[in-house]
Structures are given as C-alpha cells and as structure tokens.
Amino acid sequence: MKETILLTKHMRENPEDSHLLKSYEKNGGYKGVKKVLKSGTPESVLEEIKSSNIRGRGGAGFPTGVKWGFLAEDQERYLVINADESEPGTFKDRILLERDPHQLIEGMIITCFAANISKAFIYIRGEYAKPARRVQSAVEQAYEKGYLGKNIFGSSMDLDIVVHLGAGAYICGEETALLNSLEGRRGEPRLKPPFFPAVKGLYNKPTLVNNVETISSVPWIMNNSGKDYASLGVEGSTGTRIFSLSGHINNPGNYEIEMGSSFGEFVESLGKGVRNEKSIKAYIPGGASAPWLRGDQLDVKMTIDDVANEGSMLGSGAVVMMDEDTNLLFAAKSLVSFFAHESCGQCTPCREGTTWLENILDRIASGRGRASDIDLLLDVCDNISPGLTWPPKMTTICPLGPSATASIVSLMKDFRSEVEVLLPKKVVVS
Amino acid sequence: MTWENARIDKAKEIIEMYPQKRSALGPLLYLAQDKDGYISDDSIVEISRLIGITEVQVQSVASFYSMYKQEPTGKYLLSVCKSISCEISNSSNVIQKVKEFTNLSNNETDDEGLFTYESVECIGACGGAPAIQVNYETVEGLTPEKAVDLCKWLKEEQPKVVVADELQLKFGGTKSFDWAIEDNTGSSSPVPGFQTYEMQEEI
Amino acid sequence: MTEKITFTVDGKTLEGKQGQLLIEACEDSGIHIPRFCWHKRLDPVGMCRMCLVEIETPRGKALVPSCTTQVTDELIVETESNTVKKAQEGVLEFLLINHPLDCPICDKAGECPLQDQTMAYGPGESRFIEEKRHFEKPIPISDIVLLDRERCILCARCTRFSDEISGDPLIEFIQRGNKTQVNTFPDEPFKSYFSGNTVQICPVGALTATSYRFKARPWDLKKVSSTCNCCSLGCSVELNVSQNKMLRILGEDNEFTNQGWLSDKGRYNFEYLHSDNRLTNIKLKDNNSFVDANISEATEKLKNKIEELHNPDIKFLIGANSTNEEYFVINKFANLMNRNEFLSKDKSNVYFADDNMFSGYFGENHQNASFEDLDSSDVIVVWSEDIKDNIPVLFLRIKKAVKNGVKLVVLGHTNSSLESLADLYLGQDVISNNFELKTNLGNIKEFQNIIENKKVTIIVGKSTPLQQKKYLDNLVDHIQKYSQAKFLNCFTKANTFGALQHIDQIKGLNEFCNEYEESNKNIVFTIGANPVNASFFGSKIENILKKADFVVSLDIFINATTELADLILPTTSFGEKEGTVTNMEMRVLKQNKILPGPGSALSEWEYLTMISKSLDKEIKYENVDEINKALCDEYENNEELPSFENLNKPSNLFGMKNRKNIDINIKDLEKNDLSILMVKRLYGDSSTQINSPSISMLGSERFIELNSKTLEKFGISSKTANLIQDQHSIFVNIKINNLLPDNIVLAPINRRGFKNLDPTKDFDIREATNMKELSVN
Numbered sequence A: 001m002k003e004t005i006l007l008t009k010h011m012r013e014n015p016e017d018s019h020l021l022k023s024y025e026k027n028g029g030y031k032g033v034k035k036v037l038k039s040g041t042p043e044s045v046l047e048e049i050k051s052s053n054i055r056g057r058g059g060a061g062f063p064t065g066v067k068w069g070f071l072a073e074d075q076e077r078y079l080v081i082n083a084d085e086s087e088p089g090t091f092k093d094r095i096l097l098e099r100d101p102h103q104l105i106e107g108m109i110i111t112c113f114a115a116n117i118s119k120a121f122i123y124i125r126g127e128y129a130k131p132a133r134r135v136q137s138a139v140e141q142a143y144e145k146g147y148l149g150k151n152i153f154g155s156s157m158d159l160d161i162v163v164h165l166g167a168g169a170y171i172c173g174e175e176t177a178l179l180n181s182l183e184g185r186r187g188e189p190r191l192k193p194p195f196f197p198a199v200k201g202l203y204n205k206p207t208l209v210n211n212v213e214t215i216s217s218v219p220w221i222m223n224n225s226g227k228d229y230a231s232l233g234v235e236g237s238t239g240t241r242i243f244s245l246s247g248h249i250n251n252p253g254n255y256e257i258e259m260g261s262s263f264g265e266f267v268e269s270l271g272k273g274v275r276n277e278k279s280i281k282a283y284i285p286g287g288a289s290a291p292w293l294r295g296d297q298l299d300v301k302m303t304i305d306d307v308a309n310e311g312s313m314l315g316s317g318a319v320v321m322m323d324e325d326t327n328l329l330f331a332a333k334s335l336v337s338f339f340a341h342e343s344c345g346q347c348t349p350c351r352e353g354t355t356w357l358e359n360i361l362d363r364i365a366s367g368r369g370r371a372s373d374i375d376l377l378l379d380v381c382d383n384i385s386p387g388l389t390w391p392p393k394m395t396t397i398c399p400l401g402p403s404a405t406a407s408i409v410s411l412m413k414d415f416r417s418e419v420e421v422l423l424p425k426k427v428v429v430s
Numbered sequence B: 001m002t003w004e005n006a007r008i009d010k011a012k013e014i015i016e017m018y019p020q021k022r023s024a025l026g027p028l029l030y031l032a033q034d035k036d037g038y039i040s041d042d043s044i045v046e047i048s049r050l051i052g053i054t055e056v057q058v059q060s061v062a063s064f065y066s067m068y069k070q071e072p073t074g075k076y077l078l079s080v081c082k083s084i085s086c087e088i089s090n091s092s093n094v095i096q097k098v099k100e101f102t103n104l105s106n107n108e109t110d111d112e113g114l115f116t117y118e119s120v121e122c123i124g125a126c127g128g129a130p131a132i133q134v135n136y137e138t139v140e141g142l143t144p145e146k147a148v149d150l151c152k153w154l155k156e157e158q159p160k161v162v163v164a165d166e167l168q169l170k171f172g173g174t175k176s177f178d179w180a181i182e183d184n185t186g187s188s189s190p191v192p193g194f195q196t197y198e199m200q201e202e203i
Numbered sequence C: 001m002t003e004k005i006t007f008t009v010d011g012k013t014l015e016g017k018q019g020q021l022l023i024e025a026c027e028d029s030g031i032h033i034p035r036f037c038w039h040k041r042l043d044p045v046g047m048c049r050m051c052l053v054e055i056e057t058p059r060g061k062a063l064v065p066s067c068t069t070q071v072t073d074e075l076i077v078e079t080e081s082n083t084v085k086k087a088q089e090g091v092l093e094f095l096l097i098n099h100p101l102d103c104p105i106c107d108k109a110g111e112c113p114l115q116d117q118t119m120a121y122g123p124g125e126s127r128f129i130e131e132k133r134h135f136e137k138p139i140p141i142s143d144i145v146l147l148d149r150e151r152c153i154l155c156a157r158c159t160r161f162s163d164e165i166s167g168d169p170l171i172e173f174i175q176r177g178n179k180t181q182v183n184t185f186p187d188e189p190f191k192s193y194f195s196g197n198t199v200q201i202c203p204v205g206a207l208t209a210t211s212y213r214f215k216a217r218p219w220d221l222k223k224v225s226s227t228c229n230c231c232s233l234g235c236s237v238e239l240n241v242s243q244n245k246m247l248r249i250l251g252e253d254n255e256f257t258n259q260g261w262l263s264d265k266g267r268y269n270f271e272y273l274h275s276d277n278r279l280t281n282i283k284l285k286d287n288n289s290f291v292d293a294n295i296s297e298a299t300e301k302l303k304n305k306i307e308e309l310h311n312p313d314i315k316f317l318i319g320a321n322s323t324n325e326e327y328f329v330i331n332k333f334a335n336l337m338n339r340n341e342f343l344s345k346d347k348s349n350v351y352f353a354d355d356n357m358f359s360g361y362f363g364e365n366h367q368n369a370s371f372e373d374l375d376s377s378d379v380i381v382v383w384s385e386d387i388k389d390n391i392p393v394l395f396l397r398i399k400k401a402v403k404n405g406v407k408l409v410v411l412g413h414t415n416s417s418l419e420s421l422a423d424l425y426l427g428q429d430v431i432s433n434n435f436e437l438k439t440n441l442g443n444i445k446e447f448q449n450i451i452e453n454k455k456v457t458i459i460v461g462k463s464t465p466l467q468q469k470k471y472l473d474n475l476v477d478h479i480q481k482y483s484q485a486k487f488l489n490c491f492t493k494a495n496t497f498g499a500l501q502h503i504d505q506i507k508g509l510n511e512f513c514n515e516y517e518e519s520n521k522n523i524v525f526t527i528g529a530n531p532v533n534a535s536f537f538g539s540k541i542e543n544i545l546k547k548a549d550f551v552v553s554l555d556i557f558i559n560a561t562t563e564l565a566d567l568i569l570p571t572t573s574f575g576e577k578e579g580t581v582t583n584m585e586m587r588v589l590k591q592n593k594i595l596p597g598p599g600s601a602l603s604e605w606e607y608l609t610m611i612s613k614s615l616d617k618e619i620k621y622e623n624v625d626e627i628n629k630a631l632c633d634e635y636e637n638n639e640e641l642p643s644f645e646n647l648n649k650p651s652n653l654f655g656m657k658n659r660k661n662i663d664i665n666i667k668d669l670e671k672n673d674l675s676i677l678m679v680k681r682l683y684g685d686s687s688t689q690i691n692s693p694s695i696s697m698l699g700s701e702r703f704i705e706l707n708s709k710t711l712e713k714f715g716i717s718s719k720t721a722n723l724i725q726d727q728h729s730i731f732v733n734i735k736i737n738n739l740l741p742d743n744i745v746l747a748p749i750n751r752r753g754f755k756n757l758d759p760t761k762d763f764d765i766r767e768a769t770n771m772k773e774l775s776v777n
C-alpha cells in the first residue's frame, strides 16, 4: 500500500521552505486561483467541487459541494475555516497549517470567489501557536503580494482573512460553538434547527464552515478537475484523506491515502507494524468519539461506509492502535474524562452524566468498584444516548455527550471481563 | 486605567479587525493574560469598557476557556498531555516526574512564580506521544527523564522566549511528522506565541 | 404564522398554530410536558432536556425537546412512551445528583418544580454515591437577592431574563461543563431594577429574596390577585399574606400589561405596611404636637373649624394612590365643599400632586394607545420623563417591541436608558437645555424617514415642570400630519388616570400655589399627597400649609406634608382596600383587599362620608360595592362596565375608552432657564420606601450626572464632589453621562438633600475638601 500525494506534495518536495509564498508559488501554487479569477465563474467552481464528490474532512463527512449550494443569499456572508482540531488522536490539520499554509489560503480565495464572500476567518485552536504563526505570516505575505485585500490579483474581488485563535475548548470544533466563540461568546453549540450555518451563521449571516483539509483540497481540484479527484478512492469516499496514526505503532504519523485499504494493511505498510511485535487488542478507527473496533477487525476497509457498517465511524481520521498490553479501563477512563472536561455544560445529561461516568470509572480503577457498577455505567450511558446505538440517539444538543459513551459501550461489549475482575462478586442472597 | 497605552492601542487595532466588537473578546483576553499571566479583575473591567459589555459577560466567556487562566501563572506554563494516545504511551510517568521535580500538583504555581503545572487534554501531538507544551510551545516524543531535563533547563536558563524547535531539538524524540526546517519563533509569556496577542517584547 | 394545523399527541388529534412550539401547543390542549428551562416569555434554550418527547421523522422516531421543536402539520408526537419516560427520569436523576437535600430549609419547598417533578417523574432511590458539588451557601448578589449555587440547576432563566428582557446582563454562567455556576462579577452586584423577576422564575430555591427568606411556607400563604400601584402601568400581581402580614408580591402574567414581570420596587415596596411608623390613630394637633383623638372628636373639630372660619376656601391636594372609588367620592366631596359651588369650568378645587402633569393629549383628536400597540406599531416615539425610572415595566415592553423589530425614536435628555435601544436619539443638537425643539422636525431627515407613513405610538409627557407644552405639541402635530399616531400620555404615578377619569376637573400644583389667597380663610385637605417632599413646588406649598387656617391630611405616614396638618386621619393602603384603578392605557383593573388596615385606619371614602354626614351633606355610602355601582351608573348604557362583578371574572382585564372628557386645567409655568434637571429616580425617599427595610437603602446614593465637557469646566477629577447652590451643599457621586447637554446637571429630586435646590439657579461643583462639606444640608 502506498500513499497518494496531493495535499502533502508540496511540503514533501520542498521541506526547507514549503510554508513560504515564494516556494509555494515556484512550485505551481496560486496558479489555480489565477486561472479561476481570470476565466472561471462561481458556478463553474461549484460544479467542479460538486463533481469531485469531496466530503467534509472535519468529521461529519457532509458533501462539500452540497453545503456550498445551501449558502443563503445575503449582502454579508462569511467563510470560516475550522482549524480547531482537538479530537484526541488527530493532528492532520496541524501539518497542513504548519507546512503548507498557502495551499489553505489559495483554497480559501477560490471558495470565497465561488461563494461571493469578502471576509474570512481561520479559527485555529489556541494550543496551535506555531501553526498559527505560520498561517499568520503566510496571510501577511499574501497581503503584501496583493493576493489578499482589495482587488486581489488585479481582479475586482476583495478578500480579507483574519486569523483567530481559540483558547482551549474542544467543543469549539463543533461548528456552531465555533461561531459563538468567534463572536466572543461562550463556545456553546447552538440549537438546531437551523441545521446549517450556511443559512444562519456568524452574526446570524450565511456562513460556510469548512475544515482545513477540505479547503486545502480545493486548489488541487481546480488545478486538475473534479472528475480527476472523484476517480481517486472509492465511491462515497473519493479523493485522498490524511489519516493521523498514533498509539503502539512503529511509525506513527500523518499519511495521505486513498480510502479503501484495510486498517491492517495501513498499520503494516505505512505504520511499519505494531511496536515490539505485539498484537492489537483494540483500536479507535476515527478519533476519540468513535466506538472501538477489536484487534480481530483489522481487515475492515477504511471507507466511511465500511466503518459505519461495523458500528463505528471514520470521523476525524484519527487511528489509535492499542496493543495487547493496554489497560483498556484506563484507556476508557482517559477518553471519558476528556469528554467530561470538554462538555460545555448546557445539557443536563452531558454536563452531569459525563462527570458521573468519570467518577464511576475512577472508583473502579482505584479498587472501589461495586458489583452493580457495570449496569450503572451502561444505564447512565443509556440516559445520555438512548439505545446505545451508533450513530447515537441523543438526549443532548450536540453529539459530544453521546460520544462519551462510545468507549464505555465498547469496553463493556467486547472486553467486559477486564472490568469484571476489578469488581467484587455480586452477592446472591438465597 | 490599568492597561498601558500601547496595550490599549493594540486592543483597539484588534477590535478593528472584526465586523463586530465583541469578536475581539478572545484576543483581548490573551492581551490581558500576556500582561499579568492570568485574567485579572482589573483587566476584565478594562476589556468590558473596550468592548461595551458587562464585566460578568467578560468573565463568563473568559472562564469558559481553559487557556484563560483565572489564577496567576508562573513564567513557564507546563502542560502535559493526558489524552488517549499519550495515556497509552505512558504519559502518566511523565506527569509524575514533572510533578515531582516541580513539587506541584495540578493547576498549581510555585512560590517563585517560575512554573505552573497542569495536565491537559490532547494537544495535537499524538503521533509523538507523550507530549508537553511549555507556554504552548510543543515538545514531542518525551521520556520521563527528558521531561525532567527540560524543566531543569528552563529553571537554569530561564529563556526569555520559549521556542518549540529549540526545545524539541534538546529534549524531544519521535515527532508526529517531519517539522522540516528549524524555526526560531516562540512564546514570551504563558499565552500562545502569536504576535497579534503578545506584547511582552514590545513593552 | 397563525395558520391552523393538526397534529397527534399520544394518539389524540390536536389543533395548533403553524410555527408554535410543541410544548406550548400541547399546553394549549391541556397536555403538560414537564420542563425547567423553558419559560413562555423567554427565548428557548433547550438546555435542561426535561421536555424531551418522541416524534416521528423520516428516519424513524427521534427524541427532541418539545420547547425548541415547532409543530408542523400531521406531526406525530409521543409524550408518554417508555423512551420518553426513561429519558425524563434520566434527566431528573442527573439534576438531583448534585442537588442538595435541604428542602426542609429551602424557601422554595412546597412550590418547587424540581421537588414536584421528582415526585411525579423521578427515579426512586439515588444511585449516586459520590460527593456532591459544593459551593459556599447563599451569597448575597445584591441587597435584595441571595444566590445558592448548590441548588441551581443551570436552566439559564435568570441569565436570559437579564440579558433578553431587562437588558442588564449582570448575572451569567461562569466556568463550563460540570463546574458551571451562575454568578455576578465581584465588584458589580446584581444591580438591576428587575432582579426580583429572576427570583420568581428560578425553578428551584437557588435565587431567593432577602425579604422573604425563611418567612413562610407556601401552604401557609393566603393569596389574592391585585394590581400594583407603584406606577401607572398597572402590573398584575399576586399578594401573599400570612397571619395578616404581607410577605411577598409576585408578578402575574397579564398579556396586556406586565406579561409576568415586575420592577423590584413594585415587588418589594410593601414592608412599610407593617412599619411601626404607620399611622394607626387619628391625630389632632395641640400646641404643635399631635395627640390621639377619636373619629367624633375629629369630625366635630373640623365642623367647628368650618363654622368658625365662615365659608372658608377649601382646597384639595390629592395624590395618585387612591382607587377610582375613592376618587369618585373625593370628587363628590370636593364639589360639596367648593364655595364657588363649581360655578364655572375653572373653579375646581382639586389639585393633583405631580409636578410634570399637564393637559396631555386626550379626546377625539388623540387616539389612546394600548400597550399592545407598542408591539404592532412600526415606530415608538418617546419624549417624556425617564421611562425606566418611572414606569419600569413600560421600559421592558419597549425593549421587547424593539427586539421584535419596532423602531424607536427618543427625544430629550431624560431617557438615557433608552438610548442603546433607540434607532434615533435626538439630544442636544435638536433639543435645548430647556426642552425646546431647536429645529423643525421636518428638517431632520432620519426622523422623517423613520416616521413618515408609519404606525406610530407616541409616549409623551413633560420631562420637567418648566418645559413648555408647545414643543410637545409640535412633535405631536408633526407626527399626526405625517403618520398614523396613537398616544400614551406619560403620567407616571400610580392611579393618575383613575383620578383624571373621576375628578371633574384637575388642576396642578402651580395652580394651587397661584390660586391660594392668603387673605382668605383657608382649609386644605391633603389626601395621600406629599407635595412638600420631592417637588418643584415643595417650599411654596410648605409655606402655604404652614399658614393655612386648618389642614386635614388623610395619609398613612407622618411625612413632610402631613406633619404640617392640624388633623391627620390614618388611611388604609395597598392590600388593605378594595377598588378599581385605571392604568395609562385606560385599562381598568382591580385592586383587592387581603389585609385589615392597621389600628383604627379607614379608607379615604369612609372618612369623607363621615365628615359629610357630620356637616349634614348627602354623601352616603355603606360600602365600597355601592360606590362601585354608583360609579358604573355614570357610564353610558352599553359600555362594558368596570364593575366588581365584571372585573372579578377570570377574563377580567378589559380596557375602556375615556369615561367622559378628561379635563385637566393646567397651564405652563413661566419660561425659565434650567441649570439643574431634576428627575425622579425609581428609588428615593418616599415614605413607603424608607419604611421598607429591604429596599430602603437602594435610594440612598446621592449623585449628579453631567457630561464630561461640563465636568471639565469645573475642574473636578475625583469621582465625588460637592454640589453647591446658595447656602446648600450636597456631597455627591459624580456620574458621567455624555447624552446630557452641556452646562446642565441632572439631579435626583427624590433623594435626600436635593429638595431645596432651585433648578433655575446657577450651581457650582467643588472638590470635596474637608469633612464639613461632606455633611448633607
């Protein structure tokens, strides 16, 4: 199995200076946007994006062309790049920001051209200081060159980009929470409907929110074609995707591949196998929110649909491998406490439930478990996510709360005995 | 007025970047933290005037985000990741050693005001787990020993600017990806080293 | 929006309106869905998740909050399925795991939605064995509100109210997730005119009122509906009494008026009823001190006095706190006592104690507006006294209208609190320091654009007694010329409109001073009026009352006015009497009695009938029902009558046209330049307030407001100074208000120390240098 290098091409070929405008341009950068501005129309760009069948890379996998098509008419519209990447296991946007910021900027200019937008924001998580510096200086270079600002590239188009830093709140990755945050409010997800910020977004104006990787793919699509892009990968999961591989792996990292190979192949060929030649006990196929798959499920194909069929999701593209020695109770505890810490606190079940789950797991881990705790854990999960199915049913505003149940349900479904041994036996009174 | 004129000017500049004033709240909170190492009540009052919202509205937003500190922090904010990839890569050992060396528990600052310790959620360095940030500058591929070396070095050298690439070279190991060329930018206070929000060097 | 649709709930077909929230549509059909965060007057937030129901969607059944889901045609809803029940039980359990078990000492117990719903829907025993969240037990977040964060269930009702409804977001969520708590900023307490509403709508005992703390249990309370008398809005209230003590006043949701809300003054201004300072006995002055007397001694004394003085001139100074029934009797009595026997139109002997009263805009040419018109008009134009301070809930109604898209134009220098809501604020560029229009309104393009050909509601009144009416006329005529206008005459005091409806002709305090002739023999009645205090005419009236041959005061306290009386008759007050009142939109509302009066206090009408009897005059009423009937008899035949019978019906809230032509005989004061703009603040030194301990401190701050340019002229740099005029010197806090015009200060006339200032004379502001100057004049 080999990588298919589209988005990571420039950074790989020009490691010393891929983040500089000079280098980007020398290697064919900003060609696509120039072409579009000269001879393209918004409709033609939208057509290409639609025909590429690219789906959002932020986790929800919504078809990007369709989303752009929803954008309501208004004088004032915005583009917001979601660079809040905070889901444990995920670090793919970081490399795109740090190593090839101009690719993102070019993608943004094309997007704004297609959507008639003149103000855009890049919302970068606060912990990404170095990536943010790189993006900021790229933006400044682009302004100097006249690629941003008024009449960019000598055309009639204006575009301003503001780089905005988050401040430590995973929930701000959820697009409506992100918009609240960008408005200077608490990062609390908004009520749905309206289902899309494309109708009512930043300052209640129509707003496109897209992931870094999604928009970084746009220049390639315009330089080539939607069809070319669609010919890569498999139906429903076209093009390439950057997967972040971590855990007990010899060669962790970001890999750009076409979707369709199995997790096993991925781990063996690109990840260079499991560390210390151990076997995999369980793995997370798509970020901390995703239910786990077992080590004997490594032949599952890395496509949105195949993973969904196994009751999990490809999500943010973070693959975390856990070897045979992993203490899965501690793994689950780490995941649950992540969600408890990151709950915004609006919904009662998420605010109270996730912390309760964390407390119970803590208790079990420190030897103070009770015989009834497994039932209790599952019932509390059920009150956050009724039926414990995936994709989850929700008693909450956003999927964060239900996501916290994924690891517990996985643990109890496939590795229950690891927990049971820690609990006192049920006393049966006869 | 508790803010220097230069800081107020910078705040006004930032406000100008946004279609609505309130959007500048987050950046202004960083300016506040850059000044005092945390969000002081005085700064809250200052910001509420600059933006035109009430003090408690500022506080409500500030306290929502974990990077805005509500208590004074030390010169170096040590943030060790405890999320899943780090957890299964023995971050708990790193955490233990760093706590021992600094003699701090979670969210504590030492009396000299040198270190603040915190365990944090994923910092996007999972491929190089376990990982730490010093004033939001990332070091990947840590070992417990290297982590202690890092703290010792900070204590002895007390660098004015913390630079990720420098720390990585000295104390880091496996990285999430190739960082390519060395970069000498960094952070000068416990806020992200991002020019727009930082002015330690200017003042 | 009003399109009718049908939907199914638990197998029953119901009717609803397109766009209506499911929880509301169900409620309308008698199906109650449990809820904590939803409140019909607040925007839904869908936070507590208690109201989850199942609906059918193309992708199967889904749990959705009924408070954020709109009904659509043919929607199928289940509110009692197992999934719904399990989810609701789950939410309750989640809420209870951190809720303290202190119901036995909680003010809310017995009327607590959380307690009630736990009984109805909750799980049995607790499975939560960890430590609960702990916070410091109740912390005061203002002088009148306490916050117990342990009890809070984070429903955001209080925060939404402060942000959306009252527009002073001083209470907010702090922290996030499981650490979330409600709080205020340390240096900025919950200083809102409307804070008590959050106490009322808090679904648990997290927000409580200091005045009610540990006072009673809900099951011990006797309750009656009534109408607040703190201003002319006429908020519907519920009076809660235990053992003949008023313990609490709650807002009732009257769609037409207050929509559930009250100002803190309306809510907490009741402790005076039981004050030791209340007048309980008749007092006769004897050598400069008062001695107790009985009613026959009192009537005898008065009768003798009238005879002794040989046809004296008898004048009536009346206040705004009487009921319509009382005004009806006052009118009859005053007519009997009028030695001019009401020969001509100008000979009324009844003077209304409100400085800013003027002839207003009534009658055929000026269509009266109701509060509903605020919502349905295109534009609201305000030129009046400060609305927020004088008719606080009207401020809420205006804010609501503006939020829903109605445009707002504000004129003058008194309504700074409306500026942030206004589309157009016309201050010193357009209006002089003497409240004159400087330009023709037609020349103001923005103004013209906003009002032309629109439905306009005008809230209009004098901002200061020195204002000349012709400028208000200019505004009114201009708007009437270019648009469709309706009027709310901005008379702010309690039952002013009841007085206007029932007194044949009303005059003002200026007329009182001018018509008083020292050479005559004079008797003055003051009825619930205290014009010596907090009035532009205060010192003149004080002099008159001192010289008058005999002064009779009907009142509830000894105050600056009544202490000058020769005979004081203690009267009943709010909650101690039954009657009707008329609010500023001319809506008649009922006040009810739930308390006995103190000591030998009687109603005003009772004294007046007794006096007339002793004078062999023919006012004879046995009870207030009779007066109400008599009053109704004067209505035209087929009008809806404001009879007790009608008003006691559940749908008791009708408005009505003017009963007869309102006759206000008040002329402008002579033109004079203003240097001090005297305004009334919500909290001040009224007898009722200073005798209500919970709120008495709220009106104690002495301050002035002025713009920074004016302040600069005086070279003051500190936040305090002395305001000096002649021999008066007042130590004041200085507040910058750049909406004020140059060279003028704004000062609160109803705060202690200010009443002797002359608004037309120059003033000085000096640094407060030594302690001597700190003392109040």
Ligand SMILES: Cc1cc2nc3c(=O)[nH]c(=O)nc-3n(C[C@H](O)[C@H](O)[C@H](O)COP(=O)(O)O)c2cc1C
Binding pocket: A055, A056, A057, A058, A059, A060, A061, A062, A064, A082, A083, A084, A085, A086, A087, A170, A171, A172, A173, A174, A175, A176, A209, A210, A211, A212, A214, A215, A398, A399, A400
């Ligand atoms: C709890 C939560 C966290 C999320 N975090 C991120 C994130 O860090 N980055 C991101 O791009 N999308 C994130 N998303 C998805 C966004 O809501 C949104 O779908 C995405 O930004 C849309 O961009 P795309 O269509 O390009 O994927 C998150 C969603 C949820 C519910």
Ligand code: SF4
Binding pocket: A171, A188, A189, A342, A343, A344, A345, A346, A347, A348, A350, A351, A396, A397, A398, A399, A400, A401, A402
């Ligand atoms: S599910 Fe959790 S994170 Fe999402 S809105 Fe509700 S409380 Fe906030």
Ligand code: SF4
Binding pocket: C151, C152, C153, C154, C155, C156, C157, C158, C159, C182, C198, C201, C202, C203, C204, C206, C207
């Ligand atoms: S204090 Fe009361 S009203 Fe406010 S959020 Fe808490 S429970 Fe709700």
Ligand code: FES
Binding pocket: A088, A089, A090, B081, B082, B083, B084, B085, B086, B087, B121, B122, B123, B124, B125, B126, B127, B129, B130, B131
């Ligand atoms: S899990 Fe530690 S950096 Fe991501």
Ligand code: FES
Binding pocket: C034, C035, C036, C037, C038, C045, C046, C047, C048, C049, C050, C051, C052, C065, C066, C067, C068
């Ligand atoms: S009442 Fe609907 S979520 Fe609270």
